[in-house]
Amino acid sequence: MENHIDNLISIVGAANALDREEDIHPFLEDWRGQLKGSTPLILFPKNTNDVQKIVHYCHENDIKIVSQGGNTSLCGANVPNSSDHKLEIVINTSKMNQVIEVDPFNQSIIVESGCILQNIQNTAEDHDLLFPLSLSAEGTCQIGGNISTNAGGVNVLKYGMARDQVMGIEAVLPDGSIFSDLKSLRKNNTGYDLKQLFIGAEGTLGVITKVSLRLSSSPHREITSMVSVKKVGDAIALLKETKNRFGDNVTAFEFISQSCLVAINDFLNHIKLPLGYKDSWQIIFEVINHDEDALSEFLEEQVQKGLVTNGLIAKNEKERNDFWLVRHSISEAEKLSGRGIHHDISLPIKKIPDFLDMTIPAMETIAGKSIVYTFGHLGDGNLHFTKKQPEDMDGDDFMTFSEEINAVVHENAESLGGSFSAEHGIGSKLKDDLVRFSDPIKVDLMKKIKKTLDPKNIMNPDKLIDI
Ligand SMILES: Cc1cc2nc3c(=O)[nH]c(=O)nc-3n(C[C@H](O)[C@H](O)[C@H](O)COP(=O)(O)OP(=O)(O)OC[C@H]3O[C@@H](n4cnc5c(N)ncnc54)[C@H](O)[C@@H]3O)c2cc1C
Numbered sequence: 001m002e003n004h005i006d007n008l009i010s011i012v013g014a015a016n017a018l019d020r021e022e023d024i025h026p027f028l029e030d031w032r033g034q035l036k037g038s039t040p041l042i043l044f045p046k047n048t049n050d051v052q053k054i055v056h057y058c059h060e061n062d063i064k065i066v067s068q069g070g071n072t073s074l075c076g077a078n079v080p081n082s083s084d085h086k087l088e089i090v091i092n093t094s095k096m097n098q099v100i101e102v103d104p105f106n107q108s109i110i111v112e113s114g115c116i117l118q119n120i121q122n123t124a125e126d127h128d129l130l131f132p133l134s135l136s137a138e139g140t141c142q143i144g145g146n147i148s149t150n151a152g153g154v155n156v157l158k159y160g161m162a163r164d165q166v167m168g169i170e171a172v173l174p175d176g177s178i179f180s181d182l183k184s185l186r187k188n189n190t191g192y193d194l195k196q197l198f199i200g201a202e203g204t205l206g207v208i209t210k211v212s213l214r215l216s217s218s219p220h221r222e223i224t225s226m227v228s229v230k231k232v233g234d235a236i237a238l239l240k241e242t243k244n245r246f247g248d249n250v251t252a253f254e255f256i257s258q259s260c261l262v263a264i265n266d267f268l269n270h271i272k273l274p275l276g277y278k279d280s281w282q283i284i285f286e287v288i289n290h291d292e293d294a295l296s297e298f299l300e301e302q303v304q305k306g307l308v309t310n311g312l313i314a315k316n317e318k319e320r321n322d323f324w325l326v327r328h329s330i331s332e333a334e335k336l337s338g339r340g341i342h343h344d345i346s347l348p349i350k351k352i353p354d355f356l357d358m359t360i361p362a363m364e365t366i367a368g369k370s371i372v373y374t375f376g377h378l379g380d381g382n383l384h385f386t387k388k389q390p391e392d393m394d395g396d397d398f399m400t401f402s403e404e405i406n407a408v409v410h411e412n413a414e415s416l417g418g419s420f421s422a423e424h425g426i427g428s429k430l431k432d433d434l435v436r437f438s439d440p441i442k443v444d445l446m447k448k449i450k451k452t453l454d455p456k457n458i459m460n461p462d463k464l465i466d467i
Helices: 002-012 021-027 048-060 117-126 143-148 194-198 232-249 258-267 292-305 317-328 330-336 349-367 395-399 402-415 431-437 440-453
Strands: 064-068 088-092 099-103 108-112 166-172 178-181 207-214 222-229 250-257 281-288 310-313 340-346 372-377 382-388
Touching: 002 048, 048 064, 048 088, 048 166, 048 207, 064 143, 064 207, 099 117, 108 117, 117 143, 143 207, 166 194, 178 194, 222 232, 222 292, 222 317, 232 250, 232 281, 232 292, 232 349, 250 258, 250 317, 258 281, 258 330, 258 372, 281 317, 292 310, 317 330, 330 372, 330 382, 340 402, 349 372, 349 382, 349 402, 402 431
Parallel strands: 064 088
Antiparallel strands: 099 108, 108 207, 166 178, 166 207, 222 281, 222 310, 250 281, 250 372, 340 382, 372 382
């Protein structure tokens, strides 16, 4: 084992490797710190060539590899914790963070996979263009991680998921060969679209090293509003009204339960809550290519109809950022508030009230009464839904109910035509549910693909699907 570690370090150089326990520590868990692992070695390759050499060496010597970007996974997909006790190392792409080319004529950009999402957004903006993928972890997560999880975020309503932004991919395959499909073409009908295999694969089929991404035109004007409503049904009715009035110019429609606002107030007290925390639900939505008067008129109508109880329109960039800071702080506040059983589900939008009515009492029957955090991307039917530890229950005791609570939440979502996993992925956390809720033919095909590309099962073993 010592030999392997020395040989692998020599590929990238000692300055680009960590092999001391105290240095490795921050790379061993998911963002919530709920799933933990271990590894004797983290490598930070500087380019595709380094990755190729590392993977080739690992393939020859049956060494397992976990790819890591920004380590913001919420399902343990980034954690090195395979069950077969063979040597397992981490390839972290943080040092592969170059923007290779921006093409304003084609509205596209080619970057290395370790580019931080926010840096890509900023580079696009420098060219008066937009990279619309946006999520609360955007200052930390990397594009390789975003593509490997097929990340969603706040703008899916108009621009789609990470998959919809990808034009090309370069990846190192499990045997060390390079799959290169980096062309920035909008039309390229040349057989199976193999790059799609790496999108949402959670690092199980190869290491993504470069990507070509579609950029969009910058909107002329962006107006952001924060409003409160009395019940979730009103939030859904408001979404319909907003889409009827502004059509495809609605780019985001996020909702936040009162419990989340209280958590921000309690645990992140420095964050301003523009509408306070007394309302049942608050919504942040964004409309482009319209002026403030149009939105103001629309909101007045909704107040008169009784759909909206209170509302604000951001008058400047600072106010806009204040609104979004509330939304982007929820996960942090939730994390600080104690133990929770978390879910990331998709539902047909009109079924969301039924889901909440069915599921909250069912969770109480299992593990007692406690706070439930509900927030997320209402515009595309994606709910982040967490049952918090009851005040009078020990945290470890509460977590013993995880399996039962997950079963109820996931079964209810699936029974209403939704999905047990919306945007965070499967990782090690939801592997059983993937098999349980998927068509067996799909599961069989997934296994065949994995076995074909990675017969030695060295790429992120024990994640996504077991073979
Ligand atoms: C506060 C917060 C908010 C979030 N909000 C959202 C949200 O709105 N929408 C959403 O979809 N997700 C959200 N997430 C989770 C989301 O999955 C990640 O933030 C992001 O997509 C993961 O990127 P990362 O670079 O951190 O990847 P990591 O966590 O490092 O890895 C995630 C997975 O990708 C694989 N991977 C990473 N890099 C590569 C590579 N180069 N090649 C192959 N595989 C690779 C890893 O092996 C792992 O399976 C949020 C997370 C946090 C902490």
